[in-house]
Amino acid sequence: MGTPSMQKQSSADKVLKVLDLFTEDAPAWTVEMLMTELGATRATTYRYLKALYDAGLLAPGAGSSYVLGPRIIQLDRQIRRSDPLLQIAVPLLEDERSPLIGAKNISSLYGDQVLSVYVERCDPDIVLTMQRGRVFPLVYGSPSRIILAYLPPYQMKNFYTANAEEVARAHLGDTWEEFRTSMRRLRKHGHCIGNEMNRTVVGISAPIFHDKSAVSASLSYVRRVEFTSDEQKAELVDLVMTAADRISKQLLSYKPENGAKGPVFTTPRMSG
Amino acid sequence: MGTPSMQKQSSADKVLKVLDLFTEDAPAWTVEMLMTELGATRATTYRYLKALYDAGLLAPGAGSSYVLGPRIIQLDRQIRRSDPLLQIAVPLLEDERSPLIGAKNISSLYGDQVLSVYVERCDPDIVLTMQRGRVFPLVYGSPSRIILAYLPPYQMKNFYTANAEEVARAHLGDTWEEFRTSMRRLRKHGHCIGNEMNRTVVGISAPIFHDKSAVSASLSYVRRVEFTSDEQKAELVDLVMTAADRISKQLLSYKPENGAKGPVFTTPRMSG
């Protein structure tokens, strides 16, 4: 990280970088604040804001402030409705009513990150940190790890060379060979059990494939750890692996219905 | 609609307009398709895609196709977490367990549109068309109309002059005076009952204010029409008006906690 060459910056890049300023800690920005932050004049700042406002990505707030706009919420709905994974998985998961399951989660692979895309709380008293939209690194948490374990060899290799330290810190192996072995073991089991993300629950994750040997997501069933016996864990393993397998099978035969033009799956990019 | 003067188009505008191509009916675009659609060369098309990909708004899919990206899902979560309306309203609504309520909805005013931002299904068998992210015009549906009724005078006037036909078509008045009267009546009742959006349910909506006489959203309680007596409607009116009022009161005294810099409410713009 840190190539000395300063990349040439296009205008669109500069406009889009404004979006990154709108974080949870700073959800609203006044024009004055943006001017100093961008080092631009009032006219230019308004030009940037207008571009984002016209796209609906920002909305004017009180005073001369701006906040994230309605288009984001609309686009998220569009994704929810056009994602074949959710189209297939959600009805299946809603039919699954085993009382063992405290919560269900689907996490998708995007590039070298894993994004939670669906959370269903079944046990009303369970404490969940997962929400649609949370991002995790590939080494952290069982939903991520089971995806990591099923990456194609070259991607796994790339990932390791770029993230050897994180892998070691996560106790997934201090060398490439150790790492490969632990990943092989995960594949052999076909699932991953963890409770490091949230100490009050156990999560059991199984891989979802959108193509033969191309992992795209994971399904996790979660339960409060205090009430979970080993037998129940074993049963949850069965449940989650069966459900994930059923989802994968339907995904393999998925054909878009409503005239959708082409595939809708993402492919990972290890570059970063 | 239809100013003869062709507006000068900035580069950022062109890049952002690419996002509009990704609709529910066309969730995935190949580079070739985008080239013909944009009338641009391969190099330019890739430049646009790279800008949006680097921002996370698009993600590469199978083949040389692109789909909406993970950043949208993340940003939606950010909005959910930083919106004071949801911070205040959701806990209050989750405590409300009256069996009369089949579903709950919060809709927010953005510009001259109303966006559904929260939906909670209470009756598991109710058929809902509302979802977070759906957009409605200001004249259509009770969640919209109760917001329309409480717009400040100049905005209401602006809205009427720009949308007289739609207002008449929605039977809200054939003249400005008639419109003003029907809006006054809605304000007098303090709520709006409707079932035009979804014939199988009745919805009852009450306004939510984020400032004295500045409407920002509406709360709606919904129930299957087949099971709803007039007495139950009256009780639902009480429930929704009480809850909306409680939310408004808390919003008025809302102060951001976590060092958020400034207000987070949107102000309408009637320009369109």
Place this chain on the structure above:
DNA sequence: GTCGTGATCTCAATAGATGAGATTTCTAGT
């Protein structure tokens, strides 16, 4: 290791971005 597709680079010509201040548009209060 080697092939093939998908993505990026190079360079000259051209089209768009920028800053400063005036101007217009919008909103709130009387």
Place this chain on the structure above:
DNA sequence: ACTAGAAATCTCATCTATTGAGATCACGAC
């Protein structure tokens, strides 16, 4: 309805970034 004050847009000359065409590069697949 009218007006004061603020918010957003416009104008124009200068300068810098974007564009297209083709070659080249990089990465994933076998």
